[in-house]
Amino acid sequence: xxxxxxxxxxLSRVSNLPTVxxxxxxxxxxxxxxxxxxxxxxxAVATSATYCGGMVLNxxxxxxxxxxxxxxxxxxxxxxxxxxxxxxxxxxLVAGWGLLAxxxxxxxxxxxxxxxxxxxxYDGLHKAHASSVLLMAAARALVYVVxxxxxxxxxPPIVAGAAAVSFSWTVLVTVVARVENGRGTRxxxxxxxxxxxxxxxxxxxxxxxLVNPLWIVIGVAMATLTRVAQTRVRxx
Numbered sequence: 001x002x003x004x005x006x007x008x009x010x011l012s013r014v015s016n017l018p019t020v021x022x023x024x025x026x027x028x029x030x031x032x033x034x035x036x037x038x039x040x041x042x043x044a045v046a047t048s049a050t051y052c053g054g055m056v057l058n059x060x061x062x063x064x065x066x067x068x069x070x071x072x073x074x075x076x077x078x079x080x081x082x083x084x085x086x087x088x089x090x091x092x093l094v095a096g097w098g099l100l101a102x103x104x105x106x107x108x109x110x111x112x113x114x115x116x117x118x119x120x121x122y123d124g125l126h127k128a129h130a131s132s133v134l135l136m137a138a139a140r141a142l143v144y145v146v147x148x149x150x151x152x153x154x155x156p157p158i159v160a161g162a163a164a165v166s167f168s169w170t171v172l173v174t175v176v177a178r179v180e181n182g183r184g185t186r187x188x189x190x191x192x193x194x195x196x197x198x199x200x201x202x203x204x205x206x207x208x209x210l211v212n213p214l215w216i217v218i219g220v221a222m223a224t225l226t227r228v229a230q231t232r233v234r235x236x
Contacts, residue, residue, distance in 0.1 A: 016229075021222065144160075
């Protein structure tokens with residue numbers, strides 16, 4: 001059974017990737033004032049693969065619950081077999097981790113492995129344990145750690161601070177999402193997609209305060225790109 005490209009795009013939540021790219025860019029600028037473009041692109045691709053792999057794995061673990069509550073999703077809708085989704089998730093996670101070997105500091109493979117493990121743990125536990133929201137937030141924060149380690153071999157305190165801000169925002173997004181799910185119905189406007197897109201604005205504010213006010217423009221642009229993409233491919 002072949003799986004069309006649009007199904008894979010929906011399954012991997014590619015519409016949210018601009019927020020991941022902004023995470024990488026923020027950590028790169030804070031860790032190294034003028035990071036090499038090629039190195040930033042490498043890290044953006046690596047973390048994007050990890051993010052997409054995590055989203056596919058999430059739907060794999062949630063397939064039985066989604067069959068009852070969100071049957072429109074690709075696996076319960078029958079657009080992609082569960083075993084194919086699992087293979088795709090593993091391939092993306094391994095690829096994202098492996099790409100870190102080509103970074104200036106391959107020691108990033110260690111936090112990269114922690115990122116993959118955290119993603120897997122969250123996907124497997126999030127429906128059973130409310131505290132798993134911390135794992136989701138930790139996965140976002142680890143993007144900053146991986147980026148800094150890949151570029152400098154260390155995590156400067158300023159990068160750790162940015163990671164902490166992202167951690168806090170992600171916890172808030174995840175808690176709000178759980179409240180929405182508990183309601184049984186969605187709010188009249190896309191609260192969660194907007195909050196996800198706003199992650200890029202949060203990074204833009206961090207860079208605007210610490211580096212240059214013009215960075216807020218980049219943050220808003222990435223958030224806008226995320227929202228436009230979400231109107232074509234669901235990001236929640």
